[in-house]
Amino acid sequence: MTEFLQSLPVYIALLAALLNLVRRQWTLNLIALVVQFACLFPMLLKILPLQLALIQPFTGLMVTLILYLTLLGVGGIKAINLLFSLTSGEIFRGLAGIFLLAILGTFLPQFQQAVFPLVPSNHLFLSIGLVLIGLTQLGTISEPFYLAIGMLTFLSGIELLYSALEYSFLLEALLVAVNLLLAIVGAFFIVKNAESESA
Amino acid sequence: MNNTVIIWIVLPALLGLALVLIQRQTKLSAVLGSLIPFVLTVLAVVFSKGLTLLVLGRYFILVDSLVIFGRTIQITADQLGIIALLYFLCFAWNLLSGLFKVGHWFNSLSLIITALWVSVQFINxxxxxxxxxxxxxxxxxxxxxxxxxxxxxxxxxxxxxxxxxxxxxxxxxxxxxxxxxxxxxxxxxxxxxxxxxxxxxxxxxxxxxxxxxxxxxxxxxxxxxxxxxxxxxxxxxxxxxxxxxxxxxxxxxxxxxxxxxxxxxxxxxxxxxxxxxxxxxxxxxxxxxxxxxxxxxxxxxxxxxxxxxxxxxxxxxxxxxxxxxxxxxxxxxxxxxxxxxxxxxxxxxxxxxxxxxxxxxxxxxxxxxxxxxxxxxxxxxxxxxxxxxxxxxxxxxxxxxxxxxxxxxxxxxxxxxxxxxxxxxxxxxxxxxxxxxxxxxxxxxxxxxxxxxxxxxxxxxxxxxxxxx
Amino acid sequence: MILFAILGVLFLGSLLIMILHSYRPNTARSWVIAMITALIAWVASFVLRLYLPTQVNLITWFPGTIFKESLGFEVDYLNWPYMVAVLSMSVAALLTDTTRSDPGITPYSWAQTISITGLNLIAILAANPLTMAIAWMVTDLVELLTLVRLSKAAELGSKIVSFFSIRILSTFMLTIAASVAWQGQPFAGFEVMQPNTSLFFLIAAGLRLGVFPLNLPFLDSPELRWGAGTLFRLTPAASALVLIAHLPAGLTIFNQNLVNIVQILTLIAAFYSSLMWLTRKTNYEARLYWMVTLSAYAIQSALNGNPEASRVWGLALLLSGSLLFLFNPPIRRIRFLPMLGLLGFIGLPYTLAASGWEGLVQETLKFTSVIMIISHAFLVLGYIRHIIGAESTVTGLEKYARITFPLGLVTLIQTILVLGLVGWPGVLTIGDLRGSLGSLSLVLIGLLIGWQFGFRVEMDVLSQKIPFYRLISVVFNFFRKALSLSWVPGLVKRVYTPVAGLAGFFSQILEGDGGILWSLVFLLILSILFLAPGLR
Incomplete structure (x- = not known):
């Protein structure tokens, strides 16, 4: 039971990332993004002191806030429609994501032993899982908002992995700047697209 | 101000940010956008022989390192050639930028980007x-x-x-x-x-x-x-x-x-x-x-x-x-x-x-x-x-x-x-x-x-x- | 010093004409400046004979490293005759221009004549392939701009591109050849051309000789048919001929089979072109075959291990060729003057081309030697035919033109004679009597037959008299089409369209929505290749 509870944030974060990959509904995606970033906190807390473990989730929340405010500005925030049927594209993306995670899960022990022996398996599973889902997101869509989510997911996976390898204040500061700039760039693209659509 | 890192990384980045504020004044922005990298190029060439310079009987001595977040960034005289090249490049492009419709951001961002590329070479x-x-x-x-x-x-x-x-x-x-x-x-x-x-x-x-x-x-x-x-x-x-x-x-x-x-x-x-x-x-x-x-x-x-x-x-x-x-x-x-x-x-x-x-x-x-x-x-x-x-x-x-x-x-x-x-x-x-x-x-x-x-x-x-x- | 004076005079003269003419146009003054400039350079080139060989180093690239290379000039017995020939052509072109009333003959065309002569001299005098490649590029660009200026009226756009394509390809080939020839050590001269790379140099020279494509376009333009046109066509060939003359004697050491193939192709080209030269109606139409035949002789000499023998055929191409082509208008009563041009290539003992037989006729008389002798006879016969066939009576010539026109032709004859006497040590030779006498006999027979036909080649008469005429004409037409390269654009288009489609499809995949995933797949494949021990 304890083991399951410890793994729960991993599954929730991956589920949120999968939801972002599958479903294209802005409000839902923002909530999923918040959940995804929040779930990083317990994982980080295992290896970092509280103050440092808070940086990445907090940055994630700020990033989501920037995106939320932008979407609000262009009228993109709408009520969530929970009654929907899945399209073939969504099914495909969902299956692709699950397939990737399944493969990752299968080969994780060997991978861990060969490349990252010092990283806990849950930690590794979540970080690589986020990287893979982020990459799939990047490769399957060209809409700026989802590409921003894809890049943020990918980066959060990398940051999570790297925090287990070594820690540097300079690097952390730089990565925070990257995340925030990425959100601003995403917002910039959303506004530009909205402007050109209305023009 | 007598630090190589400040002169060739921090200062240009800050000046680039300052140029953002005057970007609507296109001519001034273009002139400064060309002048700043030019001066930085000249300074880099001058100091590339050694970080000490004697001008009118007064010595200008530059310190070659700066500590940020516990990490030391160092730019020695040997490395100033690379910096001169990068700022010269920035100068060359800014010089003619006024002739084309490149947008208001060009002068300021080109300076910031150059400063960042310089920092890429020296971060430790x-x-x-x-x-x-x-x-x-x-x-x-x-x-x-x-x-x-x-x-x-x-x-x-x-x-x-x-x-x-x-x-x-x-x-x-x-x-x-x-x-x-x-x-x-x-x-x-x-x-x-x-x-x-x-x-x-x-x-x-x-x-x-x-x-x-x-x-x-x-x-x-x-x-x-x-x-x-x-x-x-x-x-x-x-x-x-x-x-x-x-x-x-x-x-x-x-x-x-x-x-x-x-x-x-x-x-x-x-x-x-x-x-x-x-x-x-x-x-x-x-x-x-x-x-x-x-x-x-x-x-x-x-x-x-x-x-x-x-x-x-x-x-x-x-x-x-x-x-x-x-x-x-x-x-x-x-x-x-x-x-x-x-x-x-x-x-x-x-x-x-x-x-x-x-x-x-x-x-x-x-x-x-x-x-x-x-x-x-x-x-x-x-x-x-x-x-x-x-x-x-x-x-x-x-x-x-x-x-x-x-x-x-x-x-x-x-x-x-x-x-x-x-x-x-x-x-x-x-x-x-x-x-x-x-x-x-x-x-x-x-x-x-x-x-x-x-x-x-x-x-x-x-x-x-x-x-x- | 003299060398720089020659080049300086030519470029300054050209500049002076342009400046003066654009401010205060005066045709006579411009012509006099051009004439004086060319004459000074021409006379100075003879003085240079006293200082052979001379080398001038201009610039050294990357000194102190293994990549050290030099740009410079060299005047020796191989390129000095070409230098004199080109300058003579320039003088002759200016002198004979006085009788022509083509719209293209203007002070600017004279300025071009002397400046292009100067540029070509740089290529001719180049001390190594590197200098030559640079000189070629300058010449090509200047010629390109000149042609573009002329072509607006004539709409020669695509033809200019084919002209420039061939030229730039030759420069590319020369650069590649020089790079391949580099042995990891600094070099100063043409000694860098080793037998294993000679074929590349030969291809570079072949392309520049103007052999391909056969219907080189810009001569169609009325502005460029005579005078400057002759120079444009012939002088670039000079530097290519210098390159051939510098090829190592041991060329045949390298891949004998490949050399044999080139040799057979050259043989066919020489024979076919000489026959075409003999049978074309006008010398304007036949001009190209003159170049091909003599270029083939030069290449054949190099392939036979006697690159120095190529020099006389190259000189014949330039001097005797320009003598005939500048004989326009073809005034009947001075027909004997171009006839003297025969001295430049007939190859009889103690004439200029006597030493050239060594390159064409091997020690043991082979089938290839016989073909060459026959081809030479055709060439001589054709030359005679084109002079005899050229007849017109020009009236209303200015008084000065009655002197300058023949004087221009005499300049070329005089150069042939001077070079035949003092061109290089050993120029006065008996040569190979099998070649010269064999060719002469064939020429005499040909003249007898020509006498019968009244020196006219009527196609319907020929078709009746020559056995297998239809078959021969089919073969000739095939050759003409193949060598004209007129089929190339069609072929390129056929290949280009599907390949462009494929490239577009590839781009579409990489740049489409799934492009990032494709990139990752490629990256993964390359990584596997890198890590797989068996593939490393």
Whole structure:
């Protein structure tokens, strides 16, 4: 039971990332993004002191806030429609994501032993899982908002992995700047697209 | 203020931010945008002999390091040559930026981007520079995708690729950190090298992950993209040298030379082949960068006596070649009122815009390395070294070069076609004759006397002690 | 010093004409300046004979490294005759221009004549392939701009491109050849051309000789048919001929089979072109075959291990050729003057081309030697035919033109004679009597037959008299089409369209929505290749 509870944030974060990959509904995606970033906190807390473990989730929340405010500005925030049927594209993306995670899960022990022996398996599973889902997101869509989510997911996976390898204040500061700039760039693209659509 | 890091990284970045505030005053912004990098270039050249300077009986002594977040950033006198080159590049592009519609952001962001590229070379541990490169990509977005236009796929692809590259470099550093004590060093070395090469491949856009290059050049103003790509190509080349200089295991790996040769050859042939089928000059620019990357990689693959000299001799003519081509394409874009400069718009160009046509033709001949022009001496050395290589690599490069020649002939063919438009009169301002003649003259003079470009940068890469064989 | 004076005078003269004419146009003054300039250079070139061989180093690239290379000039017995020939042609072209009333003959065309002569001299005097490649590029660009200026009226756009394509390809080939020939050591001269790379140099020279494509375009332009046109066509060949003359004697050491193939192709080209030269109606139409035949002789000499023998055929191409082509208008009563041009290539003992037989006729008389002798006879017969066939009476010539026109032709004859006497040590020779007498006999027989036909070649008469005429004409037409390269654009288009489609498809995949995933797949494949021990 304890083991399951410890793994729960991993599954929730991956589920949120999968939801972002599958479903294209802005409000839902923002909530999923918040959940995804929040779930990083317990994982980080295992290896970092509280103050440092808070940086990445907090940055994630700020990033989501920037995106939320932008979407609000262009009228993109709408009520969530929970009654929907899945399209073939969504099914495909969902299956692709699950397939990737399944493969990752299968080969994780060997991978861990060969490349990252010092990283806990849950930690590794979540970080690589986020990287893979982020990459799939990047490769399957060209809409700026989802590409921003894809890049943020990918980066959060990398940051999570790297925090287990070594820690540097300079690097952390730089990565925070990257995340925030990425959100601003995403917002910039959303506004530009909205402007050109209305023009 | 008497710190090298503050003078050449912090201050220019802050000045760049300050320029944002006055960006609406375009003339002032352009003047300052040119003046600041010029002064920084001069200072870098002056202090490159030593960090102490005696002026009017007063000594100016610069401190060479600064501690940020517990990490020391150091810029020594030896390294100021590289800084001078990068700021000179920024100056060269800012100088003429007022002539073209490049947007209000160009002067300020170009300065910030240059400061960031300078910081890439000196951050310690240098692997963290990967994150700064990501920051540069993000800062470039307002230049690449100005307001009023929708977000296009090229810039998004560019961002994605730069983001993918960053972790590969970061992890490579961690992976090889304990290489000396590791029992299975060979496997780790291979993995580490693979990550480094993959990271650089994504950054530079080598074949077959180059797709963003032509996409980006197609979408952007030639003056902007030529600046961003040139500074990126040069800085990445120097950054890769830093890897080679720092990591003996990477430098001494037998496979690395072979891989670099193949990467160079593949870049040259793919650019040469694809360029033949292009219908837009803007996309051709992208493939020219791909080919340029190929030549730089090739020059790094042959680590024999004097190879570093060859590389440093290549850099400045290379910058000049991109600058002149960017200038020609920008003039053409403004003259024709065309964003992507389609081949069909070139018909009769030589009679409508003779000076721009001559400049374009000479710039293209220069950039592909034909005799008489500035890039020829260094290209020739690379071709000569290749003579002892395997037939396949030689063949690939020859085909690539033939493709480039075909492209120039296609452009010429379009230029001398009878114009489709009814108005065939010469439309060019006579004043263009001065810059065009000067640029072509410099191209030719530096092709005949390579010393013009080689003398100022002879000791450019002197700080890479481990590479000076 | 004299060398720089020659080049300086030519470029300054050209500049002076342009400046003066654009401010205060005066045709006579411009012509006099051009004439004086060319004459000074021409006379000075003879003075240079006293200082042979001379070498001038201009610039050294990358001193102190293994990549050290030099740009410079060299005047020796191989290129000095070419230098004199080109300058003579320039003088002759200016002198004979006085009788022509083509719209293209203007002070600017004279300025071009002397400046292009100067540029070609740089290529001819180049001390090594590197200098030559640079000189070629300058010449090509200047010629390109000149042609573009002329072509607006004539709409020669695509033809200009084919002209420039061939030229730039030859420069490319020369650069590649020089790079391949580099042995990891600094070099100063043509000694860098080793047998294993000679074929590349030969291809570079072949392309520049103007052999391909056969219907070189710009001569169609009325402005360029005579005078400057002759120079445009013939002088670039001079530097290519110098290159051939510098080829190592041991060329045949390298891949004998490949050399044999080139040799057979050259043989066919020589025979076919000489026959075409003999049978074309006008010398304007036949001009190209003159070049091909003599270029083939030069190449054949190099392939036979006697590159120095190529020199006389090259000189014949330039001097005797320009003598005939500048004989326009063809004034009947001075027909004997171009006839003297025969001295430049007939190859009889103690004439200029006597030493050239060594390159064409081998020690043991082989089938190839016989073909060459026959081809030479055709060439001589054709030359005689074109002079005899050229007849017109020009009236209303200015008084000065009655002197300058023949004087121009005499300049060339005089150069042939001078070079035949003092061109290089050993120029006065008996030569190979099998070749010279064999060719002469055939010429005499041909003249007898020609006498029968009244020196006219009527196609319907020929078709009746020559056996297998239809078959022969089919073969000839095939050759003409193949060598004209007129089929190339069609073929290129056929290949280009599907390949362009494929390239477009490839780009579309890489640049489409799934492009990032494709990039990652490629990256993965390359990584596997890098890591797989068997593939490393």
């Amino acid at each position: 541990p240098f692997l963290y520079s990967a994150v700064v490169i990501e920051l540069i990509a993000l800062v470039s977005v307002p230049l690449l995708s100005p307001r009023g236009t929708p977000a296009r796929s090229g810039v998004i692809r560019f961002l994605s690729m730069q983001t993918l590259a960053m972790p590969l470099i970061l992890i490579s550093g961690w992976m090889v950190s304990g290489i000396e004590t590791s029992p299975s060093a060979e496997a780790i070395i291979l993995r580490g090298s693979l990550l480094v090469i993959a990271g650089f491949s994504l950054w530079a856009g080598i074949f077959p992950i180059h797709s963003w290059l032509p996409m980006l050049t197609e979408e952007s103003h030639p003056w902007i993209i030529s600046f961003l790509q040139t500074i990126m190509q040069i800085s990445l080349a120097i950054f890769f040298l830093k890897f080679l200089n720092q990591y003996a295991w990477l430098r001494n790996l037998e496979e690395i030379k072979l891989v670099l040769k193949w990467i160079g050859a593949l870049c040259i042939i793919s650019a040469g082949t694809m360029v033949v089928f292009q219908k837009k000059l803007s996309r051709i620019l992208g493939y020219l960068y791909l080919s340029g990357t190929g030549y730089i990689v090739l020059s790094m693959a042959f680590q024999q006596q004097g190879w570093l000299d060859v590389l440093s001799l290549y850099l400045l003519p290379c910058v000049f070649a991109y600058w002149s081509l960017g200038y020609a394409l920008s003039l053409l874009r403004e003259a024709l009122g065309s964003e992507q400069i389609d081949f069909s718009e070139l018909s009769g160009l030589i009679w409508r815009y003779p000076l721009i046509s001559v400049l374009l033709l000479c710039s293209l001949l220069n950039i592909i390395g034909m005799p008489l022009f500035s890039l020829f001496p260094s290209h020739r050395i690379i071709w000569s070294i290749l003579a002892s290589e395997s037939l396949t690599i030689r063949l690939l490069i020859s085909i690539g070069l033939l493709g480039m020649i075909t492209m120039v002939l296609r452009v010429l063919g379009m230029m001398v076609q009878p114009p489709e438009v009814t108005d065939q009169d010469k439309k060019e301002k006579p004043v263009f004759i001065v810059p065009v003649v000067l640029i072509v003259l410099l191209m030719v003079l530096s092709g005949l006397f390579p010393q013009i470009f080689s003398a100022p940068i002879q000791s450019l890469l002197i700080s890479f002690q481990n590479l000076l064989l």
